[in-house]
Amino acid sequence: xxxxxxxxxxxxxxxxxxxxxxxxxxxxxxxxxxxxxxxxxxxxxxxxxxxxxxxxxxxxxxxxxxxxxxxxxxxxxxxxxxxxxxxxxxxxxxxxxxxxxxxxxxxxxxxxxxxxxxxxxxxxxxxxxxxxxxxxxxxxxxxxxxxxxxxxxxxxxxxxxxxxxxxxxxxxxxxxxxxxxxxxxxxxxxxxxxxxxxxxxxxxxxxxxxxxxxxxxxxxxxxxxxxxxxxxxxxxxxxxxxxxxxxxxxxxxxxxxxxxxxxxxxxxxxxxxxxxxxxxxxxxxxxxxxxxxxxxxx
Amino acid sequence: xxxxxxxxxxxxxxxxxxxxxxxxxxxxxxxxxxxxxxxxxxxxxxxxxxxxxxxxxxxxxxxxxxxxxxxxxxxxxxxxxxxxxxxxxxxxxxxxxxxxxxxxxxxxxxxxxxxxxxxxxxxxxxxxxxxxxxxxxxxxxxxxxxxxxxxxxxxxxxxxxxxxxxxxxxxxxxxxxxxxxxxxxxxxxxxxxxxxxxxxxxxxxxxxxxxxxxxxxxxxxxxxxxxxxxxxxxxxxxxxxxxxxxxxxxxxxxxxxxxxxxxxxx
Numbered sequence: 001x002x003x004x005x006x007x008x009x010x011x012x013x014x015x016x017x018x019x020x021x022x023x024x025x026x027x028x029x030x031x032x033x034x035x036x037x038x039x040x041x042x043x044x045x046x047x048x049x050x051x052x053x054x055x056x057x058x059x060x061x062x063x064x065x066x067x068x069x070x071x072x073x074x075x076x077x078x079x080x081x082x083x084x085x086x087x088x089x090x091x092x093x094x095x096x097x098x099x100x101x102x103x104x105x106x107x108x109x110x111x112x113x114x115x116x117x118x119x120x121x122x123x124x125x126x127x128x129x130x131x132x133x134x135x136x137x138x139x140x141x142x143x144x145x146x147x148x149x150x151x152x153x154x155x156x157x158x159x160x161x162x163x164x165x166x167x168x169x170x171x172x173x174x175x176x177x178x179x180x181x182x183x184x185x186x187x188x189x190x191x192x193x194x195x196x197x198x199x200x201x202x203x204x205x206x207x208x209x210x211x212x213x214x215x216x217x218x219x220x221x222x223x224x225x226x227x228x229x230x231x232x233x234x235x236x237x238x239x240x241x242x243x244x245x246x247x248x249x250x251x252x253x254x255x256x257x258x259x260x261x262x263x264x265x266x267x268x269x270x271x272x273x274x275x276x277x278x279x280x281x282x283x284x285x286x287x288x289x290x291x292x293x294x295x296x297x298x
Numbered sequence: 299x300x301x302x303x304x305x306x307x308x309x310x311x312x313x314x315x316x317x318x319x320x321x322x323x324x325x326x327x328x329x330x331x332x333x334x335x336x337x338x339x340x341x342x343x344x345x346x347x348x349x350x351x352x353x354x355x356x357x358x359x360x361x362x363x364x365x366x367x368x369x370x371x372x373x374x375x376x377x378x379x380x381x382x383x384x385x386x387x388x389x390x391x392x393x394x395x396x397x398x399x400x401x402x403x404x405x406x407x408x409x410x411x412x413x414x415x416x417x418x419x420x421x422x423x424x425x426x427x428x429x430x431x432x433x434x435x436x437x438x439x440x441x442x443x444x445x446x447x448x449x450x451x452x453x454x455x456x457x458x459x460x461x462x463x464x465x466x467x468x469x470x471x472x473x474x475x476x477x478x479x480x481x482x483x484x485x486x487x488x489x490x491x492x493x494x495x496x497x498x499x500x501x502x503x504x505x506x507x508x509x510x511x512x513x514x515x516x517x518x519x520x521x522x523x524x525x526x527x528x529x530x531x532x533x534x535x536x537x538x539x540x541x542x543x544x545x546x547x548x549x550x551x552x553x554x555x556x557x558x559x560x561x562x563x564x
């Protein structure tokens with residue numbers, strides 16, 4: 001999802017600054033009406049319907065499905081798997097993203113442009129093409145396994161896909177660019193005099209990195225991490241294809257509940273959990289850092 | 299900026315290049331696979347062959363999916379651009395506390411986890427008889443693409459002097475006339491960027507489409523999804539290679555364009 005550039009708050013702020021006097025009836029409400037109505041009628045109302053379903057047990061209001069989520073061992077282990085995979089994915093994506101962003105911020109113009117291409121091309125590449133590529137590479141008769149077997153390094157194929165490892169590889173590949181852009185923007189904004197000051201009072205390169213540079217860029221690290229985590233929680237395509245039905249994460253479980261076991265209320269309750277988690281994390285980003293700055297709005 | 303010793307910088311950029319290749323290379327693998335001569339998904343052994351491209355272009359199924367995706371993305375991006383631009387301009391000129399609420403509402407489709415949006419729409423689309431219909435997919439894609447248009451247009455509006463609009467209005471121009479003659483010419487770039495975003499979002503959209511259509515409307519991503527899940531055949535790799543090529547060309551052009559722009563500005 002490209003374009004996480006401007007926060008609702010930023011839009012509100014921009015709009016507010018340009019506010020006209022309060023004394024005339026504003027004709028511009030007519031401008032926003034079609035879009036707002038479309039969203040209220042065809043997204044918000046259906047969403048309310050879904051939330052309502054989550055409290056429905058044979059036509060009666062009930063918290064049954066929420067209890068089911070906390071007590072069913074199958075669902076609990078699915079949620080635990082999701083959290084584990086997303087946490088690992090976020091950590092790896094942040095480390096790799098920090099490395100790439102740091103190099104980009106400190107290398108020459110020509111190298112930077114080429115490295116930017118390496119990040120931008122996969123960023124814009126269809127999620128299905130990426131999942132397919134990893135499937136081709138990681139399958140038991142895929143390119144990596146057959147290459148290793150032909151080279152005599154292994155005798156039987158390594159299990160690289162249809163397991164957590166495959167899902168994590170695919171998700172990291174998808175999410176690293178989302179970490180790179182905000183981190184790069186933050187690093188470009190670090191005042192060089194800060195680092196000169198640290199060096200001039202005798203700090204080693206490593207000390208000045210750990211004590212000055214890292215804390216200065218920390219808000220961006222936090223924001224990027226939360227963003228990646230939110231995306232990871234809602235991931236559907238990559239886990240479905242690379243998990244091959246064996247690693248079932250939250251989104252796929254929700255879809256299976258509806259399309260195969262026809263448990264709409266359970267899907268509704270899980271959707272509410274996912275929504276609340278997303279909202280809480282977004283709130284946290286807004287609290288700890290300036291959302292607009294973190295998301296790299298230029 | 300931070301000064302590193304030469305050795306440390308070589309190490310850091312070396313590692314960064316490894317990550318860059320990890321990001322870039324997997325997508326490229328579809329190209330040789332699509333050129334392999336066998337009916338299996340593997341690298342070409344003896345010679346290259348275009349048979350999978352031939353199969354792709356002579357298959358009416360893939361062709362109709364291509365047309366479905368193209369017409370849906372065109373319609374959805376036009377709708378999203380018109381509604382999103384109007385909405386962004388409206389939000390820009392409405393000075394009430396409600397603006398924050400409306401702004402958040404318009405960004406909702408972007409923030410919502412895809413599966414949740416898909417479920418909510420699925421039920422509603424069935425009830426409204428929009429399920430598995432061209433118009434249904436267009437409306438869903440319009441809603442999903444809307445925030446991207448609003449964001450890009452809002453970004454260009456932030457650079458526009460609000461007094462221009464006030465001047466036009468005080469000279470008696472209607473809001474629509476002001477939009478056409480004063481605001482739009484000044485935010486053209488943002489609107490075009492928003493339309494391109496919307497087109498790509500719709501062209502690529504898969505999760506919601508999976509829920510609200512089956513076979514009557516069968517978009518390219520949907521057909522690829524089935525092709526990957528059921529049995530991977532090299533025709534999918536040929537489609538993937540073409541999409542990969544389009545992405546590379548698009549990104550390189552965008553990068554050159556933005557470099558030119560910064561050069562002429564400085």
